[in-house]
């Protein structure tokens with residue numbers, strides 16, 4: 316379990332995240348949601364150590380997160396970060412060279428799962444295929460947790476369907492998944508748990524099934540209550 320406790324992040328004097336606490340558990344898909352600019356990406360970057368936090372702790376299975384433990388997490392950013400002159404095969408080779416936990420067999424399986432050709436050049440990919448390659452590169456790292464930033468932004472419905480299939484496949488079995496998005500409609504059916512951010516704070520943290528069963532509400536209804544009171 317990844318545990319985030321009392322995390323605080325400021326840019327200059329501006330407080331972006333305040334007293335953030337929640338957990339990311341194995342075998343669960345958790346959604347971190349909130350309107351644009353509420354701090355979702357900043358929070359993921361703080362968890363990954365890509366930007367320093369001002370306060371609070373991040374632990375994995377009780378241990379403070381540090382260099383080696385980062386191997387347990389794969390961060391899938393909102394777009395491909397590989398040089399555009401590469402082919403898909405070269406980007407995979409790059410990852411294999413750079414990351415000891417790269418899983419070649421899994422990468423090859425994902426390549427055919429997404430019906431991608433290894434010789435395709437990244438600069439010529441459609442947005443949907445680019446998102447699939449981004450997914451392929453992140454998911455092919457053998458990790459215990461996958462953190463994904465806006466995995467479906469700007470892609471068409473068919474590419475989205477292909478990527479959604481990953482979430483019900485063996486590729487994420489037993490893993491802890493965190494999806495940051497403000498497009499709740501695109502991921503609602505996948506989610507076990509929802510953490511809602513507003514003005515840099517966690518305002519709700521609940522299981523989807525609980526609100527459906529106990530309150531007879533859809534997640535979008537809860538979002539309306541929180542974000543359009």
Ligand SMILES: Nc1ncnc2c1ncn2[C@@H]1O[C@H](COP(=O)(O)OP(=O)(O)OP(=O)(O)O)[C@@H](O)[C@H]1O
Pocket residue numbers: 326331349350351352353354355356357358497
């Ligand atoms: N490097 C930075 N320096 C100063 N302010 C920043 C920096 N990065 C982000 N911010 C500010 O922090 C706030 C949170 O940004 P962040 O990108 O984390 O939000 P988000 O919830 O991911 O937004 P979106 O849904 O639009 O991607 C914004 O007001 C943004 O302007």
